[in-house]
Amino acid sequence: MSENYLTLKANGQHTIDIKKSQFICSLARISTKEEAEAFIEATRKANPKANHNCFAYLLGEHDDVQRESDDGEPSGTAGVPILEVLKMTDLHNVCAVVTRYFGGIKLGAGGLIRAYSNATSRGIEAVGVVKRVLQTDLALTVSYANFDKLNYYLQQNTVSVLDTTYAENVTVQIAVDVPDVEATQTAVTNLLAGQVTFAVGEDHYHDVDVPLYRNDHPNAD
Template identity: 55%
Template sequence: MNKKVYLTISNNVSHEIVIKKSRFICSLSRIHSEDDAKQFIKQVSNANRKANHNCFAYMVGDDDHIQRESDNGEPSGTAGVPILESLQLTHVHDVCAVVTRYFGGIKLGAGGLIRAYSNVTSEALHEAGLVQRVKQAILQIKVPYNLHDQLLYFLKEQQIEIANEEYGVQVTTNIFVNDDDITSVIDNLNNQFHGQLHITEVGHRFNEIPYKE
């Protein structure tokens, strides 16, 4: 996995499995801060007050500089760590996982608990789906009216997304371009239109696209 690739979950989900009459429910949420994580953990715990355990793990930041986990009363190392490791193995960022357990009366043992908390988290992540966040530049193109249709055709052929257009003395067309492609796109535009376009970088955005390994 390229460390520069930023992945997170596509949707917030809740996924349940039953093992020897114990219910394990993994709730996943995208978060932006540790406060978001704490709020989500509190929300899930309040909704499951009668549960035996609400164990959790979360990672915050592009570089996962904040990582926390809790067994919430389960034997040490059997819940929080397996949940966290499932997040780490999927390479997701800014995600909080809370696994609620309703005890079914049959003890699973340390190994059984580790597998249960790991599996329900992994299955929830699969159900949620992944998206890759891609940094894009916003390029502003000022184009004479007589070249506007030609520009639109070129952008369509190159599958370049148009952000918006404004009409004045010239047409101003804003486009989204992946950061890695800025130089080649500008060079191609200048070559295609023989330097008749005025191109300026005016901002950035993050675009999210479905991700499959």
């Protein structure tokens, strides 16, 4: 992935009951097809007496890999609804398995579609969503005389501070959104009249919480 994107805050599980049938939505962040398949298999093994373990998953920057399965439910009533919820919520690199324990009352095609959709959407709400923001590690080394001024600037601009090292000078490790690296360097240089040195590190993803939502999902651009 080379862009910001939305995904699950963490792996998790949520259960709903519909007309005596139990629908358990298990959710996981994934990065490969093998991880998705392993998660699906682990969920099956954890529910050996379940009637169905229907699933869907998305992989890749542009959802290049999309898989779904009805696992014995009528065609199009389980896997596709699960997949559509993942797509509508704009999540990426995620796998959802909805396990059903049949309660004796048939729901019909429309009822099944709603049940699997609701189980997935409520599971996502319960687990939470984050935006994965691509950032660059940046080390700023300043004198002790300039440290308070730098620290105040970082606080005022809500810059993520990863670590601070105190030696002959002070080195502050920060994480900056990739497009903002040059602007941050310029701003700090101007602030401290050039009395700062920079060391640009690696790019990495940082998770930023996204408020709970249902249908009005912010995108990850």
